[in-house]
Amino acid sequence: MNHSRTRGFLLTVLAVIVLTSVTRPVLAQAPATAPRPTLTAVELKEPLRIDGRLDEPFYATTPPTTQLTQTEPVAGQPFSEKTELWVAFDRRNIYVTWRCWESHPDRVIGSELRRDSNLIVTANDNVAFAFDSFHDRRNSVLFVVGPDGGRVDGQVVGERQWSSDWNPVWSLKTSRFDGGWIVEAAIPFRSLRYTPGSSKPWGFMARRMSRWKNEIAYITPVPNGSGIASVMWASFYADLAGIHTPPAGKNLEVKPYVTGSLTTDRTATPRRNNDPAGDVGVDVKYGLRQNLTADLTYNTDFAQVEADEQQVNLTRFSLFFPEKREFFLENQGTFAFGGAGGAGTAGPDVPTLFYSRRIGLDDGQAIPILGGGRVTGRSAGLEIGAMQIRTDNGGTARLRATDFSALRLKRDILGKSSVGVMATRRSEAPGRRSPGATYGADARFAFGQNLSANAYWAETDTPGVSGDQQSYRAQLDYNADRYQLQAERLDVGAGFNPEIGFVRRRNMVKSAALMRFSPRPHHGPVRKVSMSSAINYIENGTGRLETRQVDGDVSVEFQNSDKVLIGVTDEYEFLPQPFRIASSVTLPSAGYGFRFFRAGFDFGQQRAAFGQVRVQRGEFYSGTQTTVALSAARVAFSPRLAVEPTASINAVELREGHFTNRLVGGRVTFTATPRMFTSALIQYNSSTASLSSNVRFRWEYLPGSELFLVYNDQRGTVGAQGFPDLQNRSLILKINRLLRF
Secondary structure (H helix, E strand, O other), X not given: OOHHHHHHHHXXXXXXXXXXXXXXXXXXXXXXXXXXXXXXXXXXXXXXXXXXXXXXHHHHXXXXXXXXXXXXXXXXXXXXXXXXXXXXXOOOEEXXXXXXXXXXXXXXXXXXXXXXXXXXXXXXXXXXXXXXXXXXXXXXXXXXXXXXXXXXXXEEEOOOEEEOOOOOOOEEEEEEEOOEEEEEEEEEHHHOOOOOOOOOOEEEEEEEEEOOOOEEEEOOOOOOXXXXXXXXXXXXXXXXEOOOOOOOOOOEEEEEEEEEEEEEEXXXXXXXXXXXXXXXXXXXXXXXXXXXXXXXXXXXXXXXXXXXXXXXXXXXXXXXXXXXXXXXXXXXXXXXXXXXXXXXXXXXXXXEOOOHHHXXXXXXXXXXXXXXXXXXXXXXXXXXXXXXXXXXXXXXOOOOOEEXXXXXXXXXXXXXXXXXXXXXEEEEOXXXXXXXXXXXXXXXXXXXXXXXXXXXXXXEEOOOOOOOOXXXXXXXXXXXXXXXXXXXXXXXXXXXXXXXXXXXXXXXXXXXXXXXXXXXXXXXOEEEEEEEEEEEEEEOOOOOEEEEEEEEEEEEEEOOOOEEEEEEEEEXXXXXXXXXXEOOEEEXXXXXXXXXXXXXXXXXXXXXXXXXXXXXXXXXXXXXXXXXXXXXXXXXXXXXXXXXEEXXXXXXXXXXXXXXXXXXXXXXXXXXXXXXXEEEEEEEEOOOOEEEEEEEEEEEEEOOEEEEEEEEEEEEOOOOOOXXXXXXXXXXXXXXXXXXX
């Protein structure tokens, strides 16, 4: 097959579809639905005081919205606690106010204060509200608030891609009263994107969750059993009428930073001992138009970023580590391709065409980023993402100054469907090597809320790489509360190499299917039972079977959110070459069949102490494996102080040798206020004989302006006398300042 002709043909077809849909914008409209509720925002002549007191005349004279409808545990029933909601605006802000009455105020759960912590969403009582400011019924911005002021804010793309790394400037105050709790929020119009000077309705959704009752309700009816996710589904939002948006301002934000550090490295030659260093840089955000934003960065620094959580790997494939750097996290969903997300819902085998950790990181070590820019947003009916970044050589002869480029275009069609194209390019300093490029086209077709089809085709052009450089995927998924049926075909060529991407496994053709049945008993302590079966059948490019995995699982979720899980896996694995599974154990090339059982218990997150416990035991290659793990655990001593322990112990006995991997760690977090916290992450890994620590202090001293103090160290445990020997250490101070014009 002529790959160049194939690529050109497919990209031409996608371009025709995209351009055709641009000239026929009616296709992007939401399908006809049942009449949706309409809320009216009240225009104010004077701004509200954000103090959590509700003593202004507005609250006494304006009737609140009070009707919320459950989706959990009894779909369609009114929320059992009285709730009052107001929406208002003036020339500068849009205001959202809640008064949440409680029959038992002492049982309200507010165990997390740290901004953007997922526990505010899942483990605490909370309220949430979202705006679809362009009224496209696809994309929105979302705000979640706990009873003691913990806040989460983020963006939703295409009703399903969520990112909490959008951090706008907004004001919030919560308070308690004898009968419950109050939330007052003011979101500046300049922190949002919208059509200026328009009185067009916005989409609006509001949700309240009582964690101590495990009760979830919305202002509009949503699908039964959809839980907390429905707040992202803009196609179900109410219409918010009456808003008169102000003219757009300059939309210019400048954030300069300065940093200083002391570094010790006893593994370097020559050794470094408390070497001082300092630097400056700047980030700029500019609204090219109200729905298109440019981000520029110079001498980018990520010294304040939290350390990676280590993982145990007993496979022959690479691990996926999530991005944690703010510049790359914001609008990350724009660059998602083909339904991939590393270890996310698409599964770990689906390649990621744009994996931002390839930029500025090499084997976990930071590479200086000289600068770059990014443009994201919507224009002419297209969702646009374009990025250009240049990195330095890090002062080493092994690395070269490198340019990284990515372009993503996507067009919404047919209500909830979309088509798009993507291209990436990596090129080193002139004359060093030819650039490597990746091209792809993808589509997602959604039929109603439960049925979807995902497909992509991609090709890489990497100098010096032989073999098939193409990949494609086709998936059909029906995913409802009671049933799920899924079928997938995935092909990844032996030479497929997106140089700014992530590929866990090459040279494979995967056929997969999944079935799930999840009945909900009408009475008793059980909320939901889920029974599922899945098969993965993977051949290499010559048609030889390499992996066959059949899973069967049963889980029981109780009304108090506790969950019991049991499962069995029957697996065949062919090792095409010897596999070094541990430092002193190598498995020979052969085919292995093994079966193992697993069981687990999840403690509901409404508890002061919760977590997930897993036990696995059974055959493993030529022997046996026993695994005990604790994850997603947390012990809250107060809303300000919590400990999050993790542990994974793998005892493996093989004919070729025995070994035990131990990965133990924990995070301690003290949150003085929602804008100030200190966290310490400590991890011990027996496979690398290392003990590492990462201690971070963060203070948002002004909205959008931050001070960080970070301590890192790495210690070796082999041959250490007493306390582990220090290998490297750093102390970093960083301060930035947000200037808005």
